[in-house]
Amino acid sequence: xxxxxxIQLPRFSRGFHLITNFIEEELDEIPAEGILFVxxxxxxxxxxxxxxxxxxxxxxxxxxxxxxxxEDEPYYTHTFEGSDDMxxxxxxxxxxxxxxxxxxxxxxxLGTWQGIYLCEFRNNGGGRKLVLTVMS
Amino acid sequence: xxxxxxIQLPRFSRGFHLITNFIEEELDEIPAEGILFVxxxxxxxxxxxxxxxxxxxxxxxxxxxxxxxxEDEPYYTHTFEGSDDMxxxxxxxxxxxxxxxxxxxxxxxLGTWQGIYLCEFRNNGGGRKLVLTVMS
Amino acid sequence: xxxxxxIQLPRFSRGFHLITNFIEEELDEIPAEGILFVxxxxxxxxxxxxxxxxxxxxxxxxxxxxxxxxEDEPYYTHTFEGSDDMxxxxxxxxxxxxxxxxxxxxxxxLGTWQGIYLCEFRNNGGGRKLVLTVMS
Numbered sequence: 001x002x003x004x005x006x007i008q009l010p011r012f013s014r015g016f017h018l019i020t021n022f023i024e025e026e027l028d029e030i031p032a033e034g035i036l037f038v039x040x041x042x043x044x045x046x047x048x049x050x051x052x053x054x055x056x057x058x059x060x061x062x063x064x065x066x067x068x069x070x071e072d073e074p075y076y077t078h079t080f081e082g083s084d085d086m087x088x089x090x091x092x093x094x095x096x097x098x099x100x101x102x103x104x105x106x107x108x109x110l111g112t113w114q115g116i117y118l119c120e121f122r123n124n125g126g127g128r129k130l131v132l133t134v135m136s
Numbered sequence: 137x138x139x140x141x142x143i144q145l146p147r148f149s150r151g152f153h154l155i156t157n158f159i160e161e162e163l164d165e166i167p168a169e170g171i172l173f174v175x176x177x178x179x180x181x182x183x184x185x186x187x188x189x190x191x192x193x194x195x196x197x198x199x200x201x202x203x204x205x206x207e208d209e210p211y212y213t214h215t216f217e218g219s220d221d222m223x224x225x226x227x228x229x230x231x232x233x234x235x236x237x238x239x240x241x242x243x244x245x246l247g248t249w250q251g252i253y254l255c256e257f258r259n260n261g262g263g264r265k266l267v268l269t270v271m272s
Numbered sequence: 273x274x275x276x277x278x279i280q281l282p283r284f285s286r287g288f289h290l291i292t293n294f295i296e297e298e299l300d301e302i303p304a305e306g307i308l309f310v311x312x313x314x315x316x317x318x319x320x321x322x323x324x325x326x327x328x329x330x331x332x333x334x335x336x337x338x339x340x341x342x343e344d345e346p347y348y349t350h351t352f353e354g355s356d357d358m359x360x361x362x363x364x365x366x367x368x369x370x371x372x373x374x375x376x377x378x379x380x381x382l383g384t385w386q387g388i389y390l391c392e393f394r395n396n397g398g399g400r401k402l403v404l405t406v407m408s
Contacts, residue, residue, distance in 0.1 A: 041247030111313030177383030
């Protein structure tokens, strides 16, 4: 059985943001067993799973990703959309555009410390569109 | 319902290549709702989703990945398959070996700017094998 | 049809480890066609697919990941769980928390050289929990 819906997140600032609650609120009925697929329909933002407790983890994610893929490198050729744009494309590939979460006993079977992150890599990314698909 | 097939891509040069059309041509009938899983059966190439329009994005992907995982580092121990080999293994993990794409209304529900990339990290990677699985 | 189970791996040392056999032993009956989803319930370890033969590949993975995300950077703010902790969070996102493997002809349809890696990024990560879900 498949239940699918498309949602739009509110606008988030550049950085890593916990969105587990946004996702869970959109899932009316969670089956006993299955998989939730969350897909982001963008090329300059990503999705991943990581620590849901201490916000300093999300601060350091932003710092580390900015150093992994710096802005304004002289060899960049794709520059006309702003200095945050080309790094955002690469960062979104490093994170990935989707997360798949097992569903067990009518709930998302995440680890104790796992939450869903929106990884917003643009300075002004706007409200990002997600497709949620539950297969059971 | 599951429909699965294995295909071989033509040989691509080292770099990032749009293969959305190759994939879509292999899907005879796309169900109303579901997920397309694309898996690459190799350890030195990857798959990801990113911008389908300006080819300069794909040029910079190659430049940035080459700097993220440089060739010929003195501490490398796995060197007998050529200087592009060990970096290719790591790059393929950074990209990932699969993409999962929601299917809605009988089509791949990609964002406006999203296309499927083959990430070819070897100088002579040959024709890469993919497994396409549609679950609906 | 969905078959799901949760397992705990033995304790592995920091580094990249082949766990294909552990996974296959837990799958009692593999259907003719489908997908195996493997999810790790942790935020400082990851899963990926890569070369199953020469162990020097896994040695270099550890060296390369340690240089991609170094320990003890002065700008880190999340430091109270040890110098391996914050890098471990980021490395797990770079690898990913899950792998999806096509099932064909009653077996995992991996490439000749592909195996499943546990990527243990903590010095003392303990026995990691996985959720295996087979959809067919």
